[in-house]
Amino acid sequence: MPICPAILNHPTIEYLMAYRIMDQFKAQRGFITYDFEKLSDQVMKNITDQTTLLSQLHKLSIASTEVFPNQDKSYELVKRCYTLFDELSENYQEQLDRYELPSNSSFVHLWLAQTFESVEEIYQCMKYEDNALHSDSKSNENTNSVGGINAISFDKCVKVLGWNSSRFDIALLWDALDCELWTMGVPIGSLNYTKSITVTHKKSHMKLQFIDAENLFGPMTLKACVKDYGDKTEHTDVFPYEIINSNNWKEVLMKTEPFEYEDFKSQLKGGYSITKDEYDQYLIDFKRFTNRLDYLKYYNINDTEIMVKPLMNLIDTFEQFNIDVLHYISIASCAYATIRYSTYFPSKFNLESDKQSYYEDFDINADYSNPNPDAKPFELTVGYWKNKCYHYKQQDYKAGRETDKNVTADDNDYYKQLFETSVCSICSAKFTYDNLPSLDRQDNELSHTKANCLPACVSCNISHANRDPKITSLHIKMRQYAIKHNLPMTISDERIYKLLRECITGGLAAVFHRENIAGKTHINELTYDEQSNNLISQDNENVTTHVFALDGNSLYPSSYSSVKNENIPYTDHRMYMAGRSKFYSEKPYIIKNCIDQRKEIFVAKVKDYFSKSEYNNLLALPPIFRNIEIENKEEMIGEYMFSQAQKHSLPMLKKDRKLSTLLDTNGQFMIFNNYYLWLLIDLGIVITDYKAIAVFEKNAADEPFVRTMMNLRIQAILAGSTKEKFHKLIIN
Ligand SMILES: [Zn+2]
Incomplete structure (x- = not known):
């Protein structure tokens, strides 16, 4: 499914969109x-x-x-x-x-x-x-709750x-x-x-x-x-x-x-x-x-x-983008809905004077069938068909439908040819490995027989079930549009979900050198002595004048905007954002290939380390930021800290989760996205083991949104307008 909560989780907007009457929209x-x-x-x-x-x-x-x-x-x-x-x-x-x-x-x-x-x-x-919209609509007080076809x-x-x-x-x-x-x-x-x-x-x-x-x-x-x-x-x-x-x-x-x-x-x-x-x-x-x-x-x-x-001003600000603020319970969910919506209507968000051209807006009247021309045509195998027949029979049996005349394994050749030569009866897309075929029953009372079924995409067949045909058509078109422009879609592969879920963590903030007084504190430096395998901490002769704060927040607009920047050495000087998932693999040579070729964007689970000869170049800011469990043992946290903690009987749990900056993956498999991993490789990291990879389509779809909001905010600041706060609110 495509991800666009502003439409798909908002029944009114979904309806207006499906019936091509978005001009009626009001927040x-x-x-x-x-x-x-x-x-x-x-x-x-x-x-x-x-x-x-x-x-x-x-x-x-x-x-x-x-x-x-x-x-x-x-x-x-x-x-x-x-x-x-x-x-x-x-x-x-x-x-x-x-x-x-x-x-x-x-x-x-x-x-x-x-x-x-x-x-x-x-x-x-x-x-x-x-009544103003549909002359044929019946007046029915409760239509909205039962989803009557003619009532918004x-x-x-x-x-x-x-x-x-x-x-x-x-x-x-x-x-x-x-x-x-x-x-x-x-x-x-x-x-x-x-x-x-x-x-x-x-x-x-x-x-x-x-x-x-x-x-x-x-x-x-x-x-x-x-x-x-x-x-x-x-x-x-x-x-x-x-x-x-x-x-x-x-x-x-x-x-x-x-x-x-x-x-x-x-x-x-x-x-x-x-x-x-x-x-x-x-x-x-x-x-x-x-x-x-x-x-x-x-x-x-x-x-x-x-x-x-203030609420009215907030409603107005979002209404210009067809977003209904009061539908959401927080500004975070509202802003998320807005940015996803912007990827379907880039021109609505492209208010810049020097208009750049982005891809075309979503248009429900356009033909988006076969959105991915490179997809491999589907070829029906005996096993796949046998499995389908079995499930259709089960379905019909459970629903109490007669299954005597159901399609069987013997029909394999017929359907193999049909799927190759015909298109989806609902959306007219070709069947590919990206877009699997199924049988769509025409008469719902009858079972999966040859006479009662037409070929249809699995996804069309699902969105087709018991719904307003116009809304079905909206879902299908939005799905095709999302595929065409590599927009994110829901993850259906559980392995990819688990891999991504593991990466989500909170509390990613660390402070180095907590106390620094300008003009007084000497700069502290860490050096590594390879022979004694010791880390030496000493103040050098330089005195602190300024403090440097590194903000690596990947949610910030500069990183998710995908705006071109010559300082980004990878993928056309842009940081692409992930679209739908392409594939998942645990084969080491496939993982290695994806990492080395530097074309696809991915999330990979690997073990790696920096060699000791690199330590002194990296100690000022060890580049692997991870929350890891640290045992509060004397040999881990050092004699001084340990004795202090005991002296003051501080609560010492056996293990603590701490954000740490590391020079290797601590003997564990850790997950990195492609840009992070390439940066580490360019700093000299050595990968020793490969566990898994999830590869995604890439897009730069957030660019119009970020550019517009940034520009609106700058204009508002220059004009001294309170609107500035709104734009800041939305972008963050
Ligand atoms: Zn279809």
Whole structure:
């Protein structure tokens, strides 16, 4: 399968693409932001010897801003706030009754019930007008969920965003998310960090998906986000959280005079949480309110309203590339979807003034059959056919179909010729070893008989099953396009998956020479004495003036962009990115050949070493960076470190995983990609043993995306625009 989550994991875009109506695309602009205000009770309770519970948070109020999008890019806001005081009001029971809520429901239940009512309206604002697109479409309320052919599938789901909600607010919501009227789905993430949770209304089937807005911007405070991504800077409001607790809230919040400056003293911050100037501003603001509760509501709502503008700006930024931000739960997954999408539509991302020409955009009307002209034509063998017949018979038998007239091993010659001379009945591709044939049953009630089957690619046959024919055709064309341009595709060979999985590791950062004082510290040098087999560490006469940081992050745009650079000595001065897998081998001569020829890009598992005569050239930066297990034995970490650790009874596990810089593969097989291995070979490494290799097609498909984003960012910096942050966010 091709990899393009922006289309293939987004049913609405997939539909619009398949029906050639992408001009109708609009990003989701309706959403809700919410925030809690809390009561904090100082408890100071010892839970265990080591753990003391400082304070407990209780819900005081919840506020939300509902965004109703108009047909143009404008929108209407509706702001709401529910507090503990609602539960005391005379008509509380009446309010609960209106939503058919049980009598013990909290004000959070009430908020959720109201929110479910609002999202139905928001959904109506966002969904596509079916009738405007298809005159033949039947009006059917539920078509989106059953995937009716003529209705644009559009999930009945509205996003509810809180700032840093995955840690705090979700925990406060938790007990209200399951009740008689609605039910909670399985959360994504952990209990302490819930990335996303969906709540479905049992009657209307509307869904609320709670996500953390902070994940869409990266770690920062809400204030910083509004400053960086919003348009205007407004003065921030203040509220003395710490003096309100579950004993005094009724009394404290009903007072009509403003809080005292003393009330803003914060234990958590060890001083006043606001300055005197901010307090004076607060006094002015407070004049507009009848009491502290009214001010609290205003304050609570304001925190949700200020999230709207940055989110709208984010939605706009991505919408120009046909990306629907609110479909994603983090900026990382959104950026990944964007870059994969860019490889199908390079011209959409090629906004440079000096337009370079890249390959053509994906066009669903184009003919991409036989995308790989070099593929070897398929030749049916007796064994392959026998196996196929056996599986077809099993399939039919399990489905309760008559198998008497099924194709048999005797039909081998007939099908051998058929597969050689005919093409796929669905996509008209020739059958090759890249594109294996199968039999596609025409009448689903009948079995695999000669009369009921036409030849079809295995991949077409799979995507053909029980689907809208236009969507099937989209999948097939995208697959052919991906093959034509060597774009990445899902890995189907388990051996390749395992090889790649082994390479994935975190914590790749190392600091050499931790302390250096400019003008003071002498430069430390390592030398190797071959005769005594000792490493000597000594300071030389040169004094440190600058620090050098080496950033080898392969996720950085300079490495994945595949932009030509004369300093890259390999593969046309470009670092190509991997497309679909070509083959896997464990034959040493094949592995050696691929490494030596320097044409294919690959990942290889080998053992290698640098000879001792090279050590002194390489010790400043030993070039094999690996996380390896190091035993904390005296002979490993040295007498000094070992005795220090014992003296201070430091916790010493038997083994530690540490990022190390090595001069050989430590007697183990290690995995390198082609560029890394070629660099090591050019530095003089000797390969002693070959274990496995996975070879990939190569592409430079990320170039338009990286170039464009870089240029947009530079332009934004020069213009002093806040958009700069968006582009930085996307590229990283
Ligand atoms: Zn086909």
